[in-house]
Amino acid sequence: MKEIIIEIDFNSDEAIYMQLRNQIIMGIAVAEIQEGDSLPSVRKLSEKIGVNMHTVNKAYSVLKQEGFIKLDRRKGAVIAVSTDKLEALADMKKQLRLILARGCCRNITRNEVHELVDEIFQEYQAE
Amino acid sequence: MKEIIIEIDFNSDEAIYMQLRNQIIMGIAVAEIQEGDSLPSVRKLSEKIGVNMHTVNKAYSVLKQEGFIKLDRRKGAVIAVSTDKLEALADMKKQLRLILARGCCRNITRNEVHELVDEIFQEYQAE
DNA sequence: GCATCTGTTATATGATTGGTGTAACAAATA
DNA sequence: TATTTGTTACACCAATCATATAACAGATGC
Numbered sequence: 612m613k614e615i616i617i618e619i620d621f622n623s624d625e626a627i628y629m630q631l632r633n634q635i636i637m638g639i640a641v642a643e644i645q646e647g648d649s650l651p652s653v654r655k656l657s658e659k660i661g662v663n664m665h666t667v668n669k670a671y672s673v674l675k676q677e678g679f680i681k682l683d684r685r686k687g688a689v690i691a692v693s694t695d696k697l698e699a700l701a702d703m704k705k706q707l708r709l710i711l712a713r714g715c716c717r718n719i720t721r722n723e724v725h726e727l728v729d730e731i732f733q734e735y736q737a738e
Numbered sequence: 739m740k741e742i743i744i745e746i747d748f749n750s751d752e753a754i755y756m757q758l759r760n761q762i763i764m765g766i767a768v769a770e771i772q773e774g775d776s777l778p779s780v781r782k783l784s785e786k787i788g789v790n791m792h793t794v795n796k797a798y799s800v801l802k803q804e805g806f807i808k809l810d811r812r813k814g815a816v817i818a819v820s821t822d823k824l825e826a827l828a829d830m831k832k833q834l835r836l837i838l839a840r841g842c843c844r845n846i847t848r849n850e851v852h853e854l855v856d857e858i859f860q861e862y863q864a865e
Numbered sequence: 866g867c868a869t870c871t872g873t874t875a876t877a878t879g880a881t882t883g884g885t886g887t888a889a890c891a892a893a894t895a
Numbered sequence: 896t897a898t899t900t901g902t903t904a905c906a907c908c909a910a911t912c913a914t915a916t917a918a919c920a921g922a923t924g925c
Contacts, residue, residue: 637835654871664914684922687871704858712763712764713767718821719823719830725852728838735842779900779901789884790884793883
């Protein structure tokens with residue numbers, strides 16, 4: 612089991628539990644953590660990164676609600692990604708609409724977005 | 739000058755001023771509002787959609803800060819999109835990282851993302 | 866059995882944010 | 896002159912974020 616590297620920016624305007632959630636999702640994407648792996652317990656992780664237990668618990672609850680982990684009393688928080696692709700595609704499209712609108716206003720082209728997508732996918736699909 | 743259509747969902751967990759900001763950005767992207775057009779005054783718009791003046795003012799301030807409008811005492815809030823493409827590309831990449839990570843976990847492929855991007859660009863680039 | 870660790874829940878507190886309300890000011894407009 | 900504009904300054908209430916302390920039941924290790 613690998614060690615998960617979490618970096619919290621306490622000066623960020625982004626909530627700590629959201630930073631946690633996002634970094635864990637990206638950790639799954641780059642296969643730093645894999646299906647079936649366990650995350651540290653809320654108490655261990657909270658102590659490690661210097662935040663309150665409830666803050667970590669909230670991040671885990673969101674991840675559970677969004678279908679990235681399952682909470683097991685025996686194994687703790689286990690990576691278990693739901694595979695509802697249709698819902699995931701719908702979610703992604705909704706989020707892309709705003710981001711692409713912002714880019715479109717700045718004259719970012721369709722091809723430039725495609726290039727960005729390819730660059731990021733290269734980071735993620737590296738096994 | 740066209741009438742801008744704003745729909746606020748008061749039951750949404752998204753802040754009203756953010757809904758406003760996002761809808762105005764998307765309005766610019768679909769060319770519903772164009773460079774040089776004026777947005778309604780903060781008081782007019784607040785009355786129209788039934789929110790407080792300060793809420794609209796906050797949305798306009800964010801749009802100004804992000805380089806989508808300029809506030810002029812004569813013409814009000816005028817669409818004036820900054821054209822710092824490099825910064826826009828960097829911003830977009832940062833935001834795409836999280837969204838694509840979420841999709842990558844759900845086994846969404848590179849090509850599926852490209853298709854989504856093309857679909858959305860078709861909505862936006864319609865002149 | 867016993868101590869420990871787990872997720873979970875409950876309650877409380879302080880700081881920050883979101884939204885509203887009222888009011889006032891200077892500049893621009895009609 | 897009267898009105899409208901963006902802007903600013905207060906104040907208020909509700910919700911959220913993060914913290915703190917505490918307790919509970921189930922699982923684990925000795």
